[in-house]
Amino acid sequence: MAKWKNWSGAVSCQPEKIVYPRSQEEIITVIQEAKQKGKNIRVVGSGHSFTPLVETNSIIMSLDQHSGVTKIDFSQCQAWVHAGTKLYLLNPFLNKEGMAMENLGDIDRQSIAGAISTGTHGTGINFRNISSQAIALTLVTAQGEVIECSEKENVEVFKAAQVSLGALGIISEIKLQLIPKYHLQSEKKVRGFNLSLDELPQSLAENRHYELFWLPGTDRVIEKKLNTVESGQDRPGTWKDSLEYMVENGLLWFFCECHRFFPGSSFGINKAMSKLGIFIEGKKSGSSEQVFASPRKIRFNEMEYAVPFDKGLEAIGELDAWIKKEKIRVSFPAEIRFSQGDDIYLSPSQGRNSIYIAIHQYKGIPYEEYFRGAEKIFRRYQGRPHWGKMHFLEAKDLKELYPNWNSFHNIRRELDPQGIFLNPYLKKLFGVAP
Numbered sequence: 001m002a003k004w005k006n007w008s009g010a011v012s013c014q015p016e017k018i019v020y021p022r023s024q025e026e027i028i029t030v031i032q033e034a035k036q037k038g039k040n041i042r043v044v045g046s047g048h049s050f051t052p053l054v055e056t057n058s059i060i061m062s063l064d065q066h067s068g069v070t071k072i073d074f075s076q077c078q079a080w081v082h083a084g085t086k087l088y089l090l091n092p093f094l095n096k097e098g099m100a101m102e103n104l105g106d107i108d109r110q111s112i113a114g115a116i117s118t119g120t121h122g123t124g125i126n127f128r129n130i131s132s133q134a135i136a137l138t139l140v141t142a143q144g145e146v147i148e149c150s151e152k153e154n155v156e157v158f159k160a161a162q163v164s165l166g167a168l169g170i171i172s173e174i175k176l177q178l179i180p181k182y183h184l185q186s187e188k189k190v191r192g193f194n195l196s197l198d199e200l201p202q203s204l205a206e207n208r209h210y211e212l213f214w215l216p217g218t219d220r221v222i223e224k225k226l227n228t229v230e231s232g233q234d235r236p237g238t239w240k241d242s243l244e245y246m247v248e249n250g251l252l253w254f255f256c257e258c259h260r261f262f263p264g265s266s267f268g269i270n271k272a273m274s275k276l277g278i279f280i281e282g283k284k285s286g287s288s289e290q291v292f293a294s295p296r297k298i299r300f301n302e303m304e305y306a307v308p309f310d311k312g313l314e315a316i317g318e319l320d321a322w323i324k325k326e327k328i329r330v331s332f333p334a335e336i337r338f339s340q341g342d343d344i345y346l347s348p349s350q351g352r353n354s355i356y357i358a359i360h361q362y363k364g365i366p367y368e369e370y371f372r373g374a375e376k377i378f379r380r381y382q383g384r385p386h387w388g389k390m391h392f393l394e395a396k397d398l399k400e401l402y403p404n405w406n407s408f409h410n411i412r413r414e415l416d417p418q419g420i421f422l423n424p425y426l427k428k429l430f431g432v433a434p
């Protein structure tokens with residue numbers, strides 16, 4: 001019996017075994033053996049999802065050994081990548097080849113397949129999520145069959161597989177559309193919450209990437225803008241970076257621990273954090289992948305909803321009022337980000353530009369009252385939960401939110417009629433009998 005747990009430590013299980021295939025042939029062999037023995041398989045990336053997507057007492061498949069870039073088309077700026085490749089390995093490699101991903105989230109620990117399978121996103125109203133940067137996929141199904149799918153070939157399977165929670169099969173290869181490598185400058189500033197929201201249209205228009213870290217219960221945000229620059233230092237690592245690291249990890253950890261022991265101190269803590277935000281104000285630049293990613297050393301739990309863009313500000317206002325009225329104790333910043341709509345069946349941004357509102361609670365501090373209350377608000381605005389982050393929805397709620405819900409499930413049933421890629425959590429999400 002092996003042991004497995006996710007990044008936050010909130011999900012753990014004892015799978016029968018964890019397997020590490022090194023090639024597509026080995027992936028097929030594992031699937032065929034599992035099928036013969038009536039076992040289930042859950043595939044894991046880096047285990048950075050907060051939800052029990054990977055949990056199983058049967059077989060966990062990790063593609064850590066199925067990693068690397070296999071082919072590059074320099075003329076089209078495209079690369080073929082093994083699905084287990086971690087972003088922190090992929091991005092510096094692409095940089096050396098003169099290419100980069102057009103947008104990324106705020107960490108780089110995920111595997112490329114894990115990131116796309118939950119619709120991982122960054123920020124920027126003119127950019128779609130990471131799943132949209134995948135332009136073709138190779139999928140190994142429950143029959144051990146290999147399906148190539150893209151915008152031109154097996155299009156419906158492709159639209160389902162771009163965000164598929166490991167439920168359609170094992171993605172073994174991903175073709176990425178990249179852009180020539182670029183430098184970014186990041187600028188952080190403490191601002192008034194209402195002022196930042198009032199100026200949002202202008203801020204989104206003027207900045208390539210724009211986001212807000214909001215300290216709930218206070219009227220302050222830390223605004224973060226990312227814009228391209230001609231060149232930047234290739235290795236950030238100045239005293240400013242060390243100070244930023246200390247504030248965002250060490251100091252935040254200290255405040256969170258104070259909150260854990262003295263819950264009544266949370267509002268005071270947030271006020272102090274909002275004042276200390278000035279220590280991380282300033283600019284830094286570097287190659288895009290260095291600037292996108294931040295080290296996140298503190299463990300927390302997270303819920304994130306994608307709310308239609310035109311309703312997002314109202315939802316944030318309601319959340320703010322509710323936190324203040326109910327005196328919800330939070331000592332961790334919320335994150336407000338933006339994304340362009342897409343056409344992927346289960347993407348939270350499907351069919352609409354979105355404001356992503358992420359709320360966090362430090363590990364060890366109860367989160368349920370906060371998350372459940374916030375979820376009620378997000379749902380009033382037709383919010384869709386991030387698949388990798390906590391939520392309390394089930395199939396009956398989810399199918400109302402996704403116009404292509406049935407198309408996804410028809411494909412899932414066709415590719416995996418026996419449900420070997422399901423676990424109890426996915427059965428609940430998808431409305432499949434246990």
Ligand SMILES: Cc1cc2nc3c(=O)[nH]c(=O)nc-3n(C[C@H](O)[C@H](O)[C@H](O)COP(=O)(O)OP(=O)(O)OC[C@H]3O[C@@H](n4cnc5c(N)ncnc54)[C@H](O)[C@@H]3O)c2cc1C
Nearest residue numbers: 045046047048049105106111114117120121165166171388
């Ligand atoms: C500190 C932290 C920061 C984060 N920042 C962001 C952020 O900025 N933006 C954002 O959107 N999200 C963010 N997330 C969430 C994270 O990006 C997603 O949960 C992502 O799916 C995790 O990737 P992973 O490689 O760890 O995949 P896992 O969590 O291991 O798996 C995720 C899903 O992908 C499936 N999967 C993995 N590999 C394959 C494969 N080869 N074939 C088919 N399915 C597969 C799994 O079965 C599972 O359903 C963050 C999470 C943490 C812990």
